[in-house]
Amino acid sequence: MRLRIYYPVIAAALLIVVLHLALAATGKTFYMTQITMSAYYALVVIGLCLLMGYAGQISLGHAGFFAAGGYTVAVLTTCNLNGLRQTPLVEWLSRLGVLVSWRDLYGNEVLSVSPWPAFIAAILLTALIALAIGLPVIRLKGHYLAMATLGFGLIIYRLALGAKVLGQADGISGVPAFHLLGELQINGRTPFRIQNYYIAWSAVLVAMVLALNLVNSRVGRALRSIHQSEEAAHSLGIDTYRYKLATFILSAVLAAAGGAMLTHYNGSIGPSEVTVMKSVRYLAIVAVGGMANLWGAMIMGILLNFLSLRGVFGSFDDAVFGAILIGIMLFAPQGLLRVPKLQVLTSLLSRRSHG
């Protein structure tokens, strides 16, 4: 019976192919560029949805985790170790096979950490940061938690702006492509557009399966009970603290994965990825999706980022996100997908209004 929760994943996979065909038929395959970028942002949103919607913990610092992942891979894959070839550390790394030699656009030879080890390092580092931050912070509630996560985001922002190795205000550019397996690679250049569309969507679907699995398990039930009444959950013998911490780390790791992959896709990352406004945007998207609604969050994550990245909102980009936050909280606190009028539509399609 539990398999049922994965039916939408299969449906989504089919729709992704249909969307590709539709774009190809209309000659609009270039939309895939922004869809791909949006998909990586959707990873952050899925993680944040788990944390906010299911564990009931606000986070105003999720852009910090995204950046932790992105900056780690950017530093490791662009830092040129060519001059240090003879040092014991570099020789040792070289023997381990984690280094790779390549040529940049201007013909310079670069010796750097290859993408897979860099990616793993990014995930581990972010998990560690999340653990270190989460241990004390998860105990806080309400405004205090909001402020603490906001503070965490600000520290990462200041580090990005202040540290020479992170490129300060200019960020890091020239990040190479990520060769995943054989011909598969995360690469932002036009010839790789279609395969990257599928790579990004695969990442999203994997994250969705993980998240769905979690919320439908014992842990998920525990999380929901925490959200409804922490005291009650606690009195039932649920270790609320441990569950919340685990969710916090998982959602940070999802954000870091999104950050790392988008950095390879864009070929660069900058401090604009760590601003408070970015964290607020993720929050807005989860709110529109309906807080405890993973599918809603994922779809809105892709849709809103897609529109924003295409510049559809023009000079009103931030204003749109602000208006969304207000509008949703005022008129549809359960998210856009639960608005009655839309529900009529969906029930027509499903023929059964409850299931």
Place this chain on the structure above:
Amino acid sequence: MRMRVASVLCVLAVACGLVLSGCEKSPDASGPGTPAATSPAATKPATDAAPIKVGAIFAVTGPASFLGAPEEKTVKMFVEKLNQAGGVNGHKIELLVRDSGASPEKAISMAKQLIDEEKVLAILGPSTSGETLQIKNICQEAETILLSCAAAEEIVIPMASYVFKTPQKDSQAAQWIFNTMKDLGIKKIGVITSNTGFGKGGKAQLEKMAAENGVEILVNEVYEKEATDLTGVLTKVKGAGVQAVVNWSIEPAQGIVAKNMKQIQLDVPLFQSHGYGNIKYVQASGDAADGTIFPCGRLLVADELPADHPQKAVLTQYKQDYEAKYKEDASTFGGHAYDAILILTEAIKKAGSTDKKAVRDAIENLQGVVGTAGVFNFSPQDHNGLGLDAFEMLTVKGGKFAFYKK
């Protein structure tokens, strides 16, 4: 659960529909709420050749809007005037402006849009060096001309054959400052810079060039671009016993430095960078700004230039047009965008074609183009094209910009 499946399917379908219908509706993809994109489609050339598509990415809103806003206004004004006069080589220019909000990731997305979908000949901007550096490789790989309005030297070093920039080099500004210090006998200075790409670039040049110019940097501090009071940093500078202060930033903080120096009675000359090119910063610091010395293009003192100066006509014309149209003071930032579109149109004229490669080659061989920042002489080795003479040392007198004389 079934319910949820259906709602997902439904919304995804709606999303697809939106996307697809969206692309049918607006082939020029300017979209609603993009006042930036002019609609030259409305004034379609009846008999002329196809319009030339030119993209522009400016930080019209967001933290660098003081750069992007005048840049956008300038380019729109330039193109409007040009098209009224019949365009270039009989082609009208179709300008597509995108607002990046100073976010590099949006600049990347928009650059790809302009290149892949609109097949633009060239991209003007972006406004900040972070954005430019992140789309530099994209434009180079797609062989699309990029005429950046940002300052950092890394934009043209290492050189990418399709990437150019119009503002003067940081190193040249620093050289002017050091030359003036030599005249004044200044040997010990304090350097304060903001934590932006502009500040970072200037700091690097000042550190690199100080020793060879016989100047010692005693204090070297970075402050946040949102800083509202700098007396703390300046106290440190004062304590070190410097003979002059150099502030290298581009934000309103420039006005605060002048005020705070007067307040804590730090009575040494204040040097600012060429980012001081906006009279608003002077007004913001009131009489404290008097005596500030900075290298700058001649736009700010256009009225005082001798009539036979090669830039006189261009500068006064731009200033008059801009101030008449937008009812605000012209700034050097808008001037950088003016130069970018000017260089592009001159190159198109010279190339006699709208082929990307031909126009690129033409830019590389442009000589003696009179812009707002100076006279541009490009070469295959120099994608900035401005010499030391593009600068003039200016000062503030009675709340107005004036030539600096020792």
Place this chain on the structure above:
Amino acid sequence: MNLPQIMQYGLSGITVGSVYAIVAVGFNIIYNTTGIINFAQGEFLIVGAMTAISLSHVVPLPVAILGAVLITTALGGLIELVFIRRVRDASVLRLIIVTIGLSIVIREAMLHIWDEKPWSLPYFTGTSSTTVSILGAYISVQVLWVLGVSAVIVTALTLFFRYTTTGRAMRACSDDRMAARLCGINDRWMVTLSFMLSAGIGALAGCVISPITQTQYDMGATLAIKGFTVAILGGLGNSMAAVAAGLFLGLLEALVVSQFASAYKEVVAIVVLLLILVFRPSGLFARRATSVRTA
């Protein structure tokens, strides 16, 4: 370091701290009535200062400031009536989200009304170079204005919350809204009133600091984050402590600048905040471990 230099760092810390403090006070008013933090508080400051700057072109400065305070007060009330009051199922999470949304929308509206340039009010007394000398160090006269206005506001608020019926009613709403309603307090009107009050005080704060900081449409968020930090450092709801915490943070930042590099002062400020949150969430000056809510 000699004495004048130490004094100068101290005065620099006070300059910055006074700005933080006056911003933080506004947070506490709404918190005292509703128990929520208004993330749009920073925008009230900028709206107030911008309105005053526009008005100051046609009327004398004091009138312009008064006008700006009144207009912003009305705006605060309107925002409560139109938005906050309508939030369904008003949990802390929801209200935080709404006020964040409001702050963004107000900020973007200001961009389109007053454009992107920095503006500022003239110095209230003297010019930008008028200073007072204390032990060989100097401080701008405007800082004294900021400190004076903060002191007046805090005293007035303390008296208001402690001794007037309305003030007590507002505090009652924060402690237990249901109980307050049962006592016949019009709790909705109290919330509206608190938004008006904090908007008005925010506007006044924005005007007083404008000559020092200049005013730009997007400064609100930065100021609000600092104000929020200070409000928590002092202990949420405690205005007197907020002023002390503001000056403390300003002095701490000056200390960091003097001993290390100014690039690190923000990081130090945030680290202190995180430590406070973890070890003393009720604030630096709280006597008990539970949160204190004496205004």
